[in-house]
Amino acid sequence: MPARGPVTDGVPLSTSIETRPRLPFLSSTSGGGNKGVVDPRPELRRNDRVAATTEICRGPRLEIPDGSPTRRPPAADPGRSPLFWPSDHLGRPRSGAGSRAASEVTGRAVRGRAPGGSGVSGCLPELKGARPTGAEPPNEPGNDYPSLEPPDGVSHDLTLEEQDLASAARRFVQREVAPLAERMDRDDYFPRELFRKMGEEGFLGPTVPEQYGGLGLSYRAQAVILEEIARESPALALSVGAHSNLAVDNLARNGTDDQRAEFLPPLVRGERIAALALTEPNAGSDAVSLSTRAERNGDHYILNGSKQFITNGPVADTLLVYAKTRPGDGAHGISVLLISREMEGFTVSRSLDKMGMRGSPTGELAFRNVRVPLDRRVGEENRGVGILMGGLNVERAVLAAIPVGILGACLDRSIQYAREREQFGEKIGRFELIQEKIANLYMDLEASRRLLYGALECVATDPRRLRDSSAALTFASEASTRGALQAIQIHGGYGYMRDLPLERLARDAKLLEIGAGTSEIRRLIIARELLGPGFGR
Numbered sequence: 001m002p003a004r005g006p007v008t009d010g011v012p013l014s015t016s017i018e019t020r021p022r023l024p025f026l027s028s029t030s031g032g033g034n035k036g037v038v039d040p041r042p043e044l045r046r047n048d049r050v051a052a053t054t055e056i057c058r059g060p061r062l063e064i065p066d067g068s069p070t071r072r073p074p075a076a077d078p079g080r081s082p083l084f085w086p087s088d089h090l091g092r093p094r095s096g097a098g099s100r101a102a103s104e105v106t107g108r109a110v111r112g113r114a115p116g117g118s119g120v121s122g123c124l125p126e127l128k129g130a131r132p133t134g135a136e137p138p139n140e141p142g143n144d145y146p147s148l149e150p151p152d153g154v155s156h157d158l159t160l161e162e163q164d165l166a167s168a169a170r171r172f173v174q175r176e177v178a179p180l181a182e183r184m185d186r187d188d189y190f191p192r193e194l195f196r197k198m199g200e201e202g203f204l205g206p207t208v209p210e211q212y213g214g215l216g217l218s219y220r221a222q223a224v225i226l227e228e229i230a231r232e233s234p235a236l237a238l239s240v241g242a243h244s245n246l247a248v249d250n251l252a253r254n255g256t257d258d259q260r261a262e263f264l265p266p267l268v269r270g271e272r273i274a275a276l277a278l279t280e281p282n283a284g285s286d287a288v289s290l291s292t293r294a295e296r297n298g299d300h301y302i303l304n305g306s307k308q309f310i311t312n313g314p315v316a317d318t319l320l321v322y323a324k325t326r327p328g329d330g331a332h333g334i335s336v337l338l339i340s341r342e343m344e345g346f347t348v349s350r351s352l353d354k355m356g357m358r359g360s361p362t363g364e365l366a367f368r369n370v371r372v373p374l375d376r377r378v379g380e381e382n383r384g385v386g387i388l389m390g391g392l393n394v395e396r397a398v399l400a401a402i403p404v405g406i407l408g409a410c411l412d413r414s415i416q417y418a419r420e421r422e423q424f425g426e427k428i429g430r431f432e433l434i435q436e437k438i439a440n441l442y443m444d445l446e447a448s449r450r451l452l453y454g455a456l457e458c459v460a461t462d463p464r465r466l467r468d469s470s471a472a473l474t475f476a477s478e479a480s481t482r483g484a485l486q487a488i489q490i491h492g493g494y495g496y497m498r499d500l501p502l503e504r505l506a507r508d509a510k511l512l513e514i515g516a517g518t519s520e521i522r523r524l525i526i527a528r529e530l531l532g533p534g535f536g537r
């Protein structure tokens, strides 16, 4: 392996918002005052800039004749389709258009924001210049669509800080990720340079304490970032999730102060990329039946074995590797070791070619007599199963944000297409069979989102409870596979073409039913926890 220079650093999870320095992602925000916004969490308001960003996120409030507060629709962007609204189905502004649009409200009293496209001029297929019959945007004003925002106070409402983060992530994704998403899939291209950029924005260490360069925020913040990335590129979201949750957050929770100080900062800055290596060729669902061995030899372990299907494996600089340190002791003989790419004896045996999630590198790794200093062990010797189970629990909760992002993208595109596409002289959105699909997509999205935020709460407050994260990822992943296929159906032949991202989203979605433990294993976890002792095998 080529030498990459010395690594540097990482710490414990303290999260006093008041003492936190200004978040890097706020540096790119701008806006006016905070008039008319009811702040549900006044303690979170740290400066006018935050409040201004929040104003932009939510849009100004408006009293409509029946007295219920709603929000004005942002003005359509000049030069774009009248159907283009710089907001998604939840009324959140898209890309950079949000701030300008919010300050240029028309004042026309309508019942909330219209759902919008994904930052492009509508979601009409662009098939070599062809435009499907009847797909021209309507020229009537007709934008008085009902608000699809969740009601104030629902449990998954984002805090102001989380809204800022979502807004910043969305701008970043539109600017940096969207243009690369198709190439990542087509060429299996991993955009390494994006990691540095995401590091600069603070997206790679949302849960890492500030003293190690992170934001010191909760798993909700991590989910917010992943959802935004997944709307354009689930593959990038997977790589970011493997880096910042499976590895970086894991190390922040379980590493020593020295390990955190040495390893976390360059990972949070995106200078180095991380991976977590558990799965082996013969140890998948039965994860604790590892064959990889780490034998003590003086002040080192000698590591031998191989790992399979490791996200970021082919590009990773820092890896958390699970190995048996007491082979005869099953789950009780596992330890976790911190491996650097530079270590002699570590090789990437193969980069794997996948059905979906292309551009997120997956690899087979080999360890041949790798000398690992004892102080590179994370946690106690032979007690790694606790780190493994706890890590998988958090991983399942956080990664459920990826299918939520996929569902959001599918719903936005489907609503917009159903409003624009005409057949039999009518918008296809008027056909009940299309309406049913849109309703199903909406229900799946909302149910997935509620399970996601419930699970994020649970892993933070009661880490021993496993069923919520398993339920969230299982439901959301299956819903996103189903939802992406339904979105393709709504788009007809255009949906089947690679010019639109829907078939890519369907291929990507399938992975979430397999990674982080399969749907079958997650169902076993749920049922056995509910049934209680005596029902496992």
Ligand SMILES: Cc1cc2nc3c(=O)[nH]c(=O)nc-3n(C[C@H](O)[C@H](O)[C@H](O)COP(=O)(O)OP(=O)(O)OC[C@H]3O[C@@H](n4cnc5c(N)ncnc54)[C@H](O)[C@@H]3O)c2cc1C
Pocket: 242, 275, 276, 277, 278, 279, 283, 284, 285, 286, 308, 309, 310, 311, 312, 354, 357, 362, 511, 514, 515, 516, 517, 518, 519, 520, 521
């Ligand atoms: C793209 C990708 C990225 C991944 N990234 C990582 C990573 O970063 N790090 C990592 O360590 N691993 C990673 N994995 C591995 C992933 O976690 C495993 O693939 C998964 O746990 C399943 O293991 P397996 O593939 O060996 O399937 P198996 O365990 O061989 O399962 C085969 C089938 O049998 C079913 N099955 C197995 N046991 C039971 C049972 N008791 N009851 C009922 N059905 C059962 C399974 O559900 C499945 O349908 C990744 C996998 C993929 C595809």
